[in-house]
Amino acid sequence: AQKITQTQPGMFVQEKEAVTLDCTYDTSDPSYGLFWYKQPSSGEMIFLIYQGSYDQQNATEGRYSLNFQKARKSANLVISASQLGDSAMYFCAMREDHPTGSARQLTFGSGTQLTVLP
Amino acid sequence: EAQVTQNPRYLITVTGKKLTVTCSQNMNHEYMSWYRQDPGLGLRQIYYSMNVEVTDKGDVPEGYKVSRKEKRNFPLILESPSPNQTSLYFCASSLSDGNEKLFFGSGTQLSVL
Numbered sequence: 418a419q420k421i422t423q424t425q426p427g428m429f430v431q432e433k434e435a436v437t438l439d440c441t442y443d444t445s446d447p448s449y450g451l452f453w454y455k456q457p458s459s460g461e462m463i464f465l466i467y468q469g470s471y472d473q474q475n476a477t478e479g480r481y482s483l484n485f486q487k488a489r490k491s492a493n494l495v496i497s498a499s500q501l502g503d504s505a506m507y508f509c510a511m512r513e514d515h516p517t518g519s520a521r522q523l524t525f526g527s528g529t530q531l532t533v534l535p
Numbered sequence: 536e537a538q539v540t541q542n543p544r545y546l547i548t549v550t551g552k553k554l555t556v557t558c559s560q561n562m563n564h565e566y567m568s569w570y571r572q573d574p575g576l577g578l579r580q581i582y583y584s585m586n587v588e589v590t591d592k593g594d595v596p597e598g599y600k601v602s603r604k605e606k607r608n609f610p611l612i613l614e615s616p617s618p619n620q621t622s623l624y625f626c627a628s629s630l631s632d633g634n635e636k637l638f639f640g641s642g643t644q645l646s647v648l
Contacts, residue, residue, distance in 0.1 A: 423577075464636040464637070522583060
């Protein structure tokens with residue numbers, strides 16, 4: 418079963434508008450971490466934001482915020498005031514603290530390609 | 536500057552010719568791992584290492600080898616590359632395997648003809 422699901426292969430947003438990138442996850446581990454990474458066309462992976470499963474408040478980092486809904490197992494990324502430089506592939510990832518059968522690793526979704534329109 | 540250095544950036548080779556992709560980090564991180572990225576599949580873990588001389592398989596280890604003789608280096612070895620190993624490869628490291636962010640190298644685009 419997919420542990421991380423990103424259902425939007427591609428998204429478009431107008432410059433200066435906000436956009437939400439969806440991410441749902443599947444785990445029975447009560448302790449886990451959720452991450453978002455950005456991959457621009459140059460290929461590098463850039464860390465954006467982290468949310469721990471026990472964190473009471475949604476994480477924020479500048480224009481990025483993570484809409485964490487634990488009961489729904491969703492961890493959507495919200496980008497406010499989109500800029501042209503936000504055009505990139507975005508990956509959601511999860512790390513379980515007590516995985517079955519293996520050490521902890523970061524499991525990635527398939528990604529969402531975001532295009533910001535001028 | 537804290538970084539993960541991968542080499543080469545691009546590599547074209549032929550089936551069966553052994554190759555090594557190097558990875559080095561200067562942050563004294565204990566945890567290192569290798570991922571491959573394929574369209575529509577995201578990143579999948581190949582191998583990881585919790586510390587020197589401690590390595591283990593990830594989700595897609597077939598056809599790959601790794602070694603961790605020193606803390607800073609974690610090379611990926613393809614003994615007999617095949618076309619289905621054509622992919623974008625990333626090395627990554629973190630302080631431990633806990634919930635700290637992974638630092639990624641700049642990637643290696645490998646084509647096996």
